[in-house]
Amino acid sequence: MVGASVLSLPYAMSHLGWGPGVTILILSWVITFYTLWQMVEMHEMVPGKRFDRYHELGQYAFGDKLGLWIVLPQQLIVEVGGDIVYMVTGGKSLKKFHDSVCLDCKEIKTSYFIMIFASVHFVVSHLPNFNSISIVSMAAAVMSLSYSTIAWAASAGKGVKPDVHYSYTAKTTSEATFNFFNALGDVAFVYAGHNVVLEIQATIPSTPEKPSKGPMLKGVFVAYIVVAICYFPVALIGYWIGNSIDDNILITLEKPAWLIAMANMFVVAHVIGSYQIFAMPVFDMLETLLVKKLNFKPSFVLRFVTRTLYVAFTMIVAIAIPFFGGLLGFFGRFAFAPTTFFLSCIIWLAIYKPKKLSLSWITNWICIVLGVMVMVLSPIGGLRSIILSAENYQVLLVNYKVDHPKSCPFQIYFGDDAYFKWMPLKI
Secondary structure, eight states: OGGGGGGGGGHHHHHHHHHHHHHHHHHHHHHHHHHHHHHHHTTTTTOOOOSSSHHHHHHHHHHHHHHHHHHHHHHHHHHHHHHHHHHHHHHHHHHHHHHOOOOOOOOOOOHHHHHHHHEEEEEEEEEEEEEEEGGHHHHHHHHHHHHHHHHHHHHHHHOTTTOOOSSSSSSSSHHHHHHHHHHHHHHHHOOOTTHHHHHHHTTTTOOSSTTTHOOOOOOOHHHHHHHHHHHHHHHHHHHTSOOOOSSHHHHHSSSSSSHHHHHHHHHHHHHHHHHHHHHHHHHHHHHHHIIISSSOOOHHHHHHHHHHHHHHHHHHHHHHHOOOHHHHHHHIIIIIIIIIHHHHHHHHHHOOOOOSSHHHHHHHHHHHHHHHHHHHHHHHHHHHHHHHHHOOOOOOOOEEOBTTTTTTOOOETTTTEEESSSSOOOO
């Protein structure tokens, strides 16, 4: 449940301010805990049947065709978008670790570190299912708690800056408004576990006497206690030290160098597990599509090629658009808000049909209204952030130049890096 995007919460707070920021953090925690409880409850609401996928729940509520089209595109955006952001996070954290431990080394561009991070997934992604990555997942959980603790403890140790102020840093009202909208997307992104919760619950044995929701609800409760322990101190203490904050709090913190370096490696270990948790349902969808719809024969080769191409795709997109904060806001508005904040509420109303103006009816509609507001407002700020950041990057730009009749030198740029410089090609 704890994502590396917790490190962006102080940055989001700097655009929300104390009052709105604390209110939004608390409301998000309460609403997402409620909607996660709903999903666990609905997993086995039909006797003898388990809804092991989010889209299966949608199909039961809205019909096979409509339910698939309502849920599946949003779920794919969440999972693929999450993996892209985790690629960026892993690469940036590796770079921060390198820069912390090797002060005199030649600077290496972020894009190379993203490629190094991706190389791990070219191997790990070939593990067959959720159960096979349980050790990776456990390590990721421990790492998330560790680096979150380091983030707020190092912030507290650093103390408040002498010239600290908590007013908005934007120079104009319109800029402050766009930043506020983008911060809503950042907050939406930190609660992204709903998109794989049914797949995880499907791995728990279930009988009529001992349904899976028993241990699953215990896990959800413990997870949300840990979420509160991680999210609130990082957000509040990180913002308290001063609002000149990067979109990753560990980049803002410079000392003690060894502690920040260790925290960044914890982030790398954690997002390896997070990437795989989000990727597994995508692998399942892709392989099912290829076998059942396109009549490919199930084989190791099919799985190897499919998963390798997926990792390569997320790596290339992460290299091409490496603006972390903007990505969070942009992806946060598209599908993180619906699938996390209110889609389960709509499904609950469609299936259980609670009495109008009852407590269940009112609670679900409050979640729907607030979730729709996040979905509508946050992309505006996220898209603006990406556009402004893109002015400093050359995205997938290819330059061709011929200086000699027998050679064709060229450059290929990914993001802000040139990988191949003036490589002569014989004509």
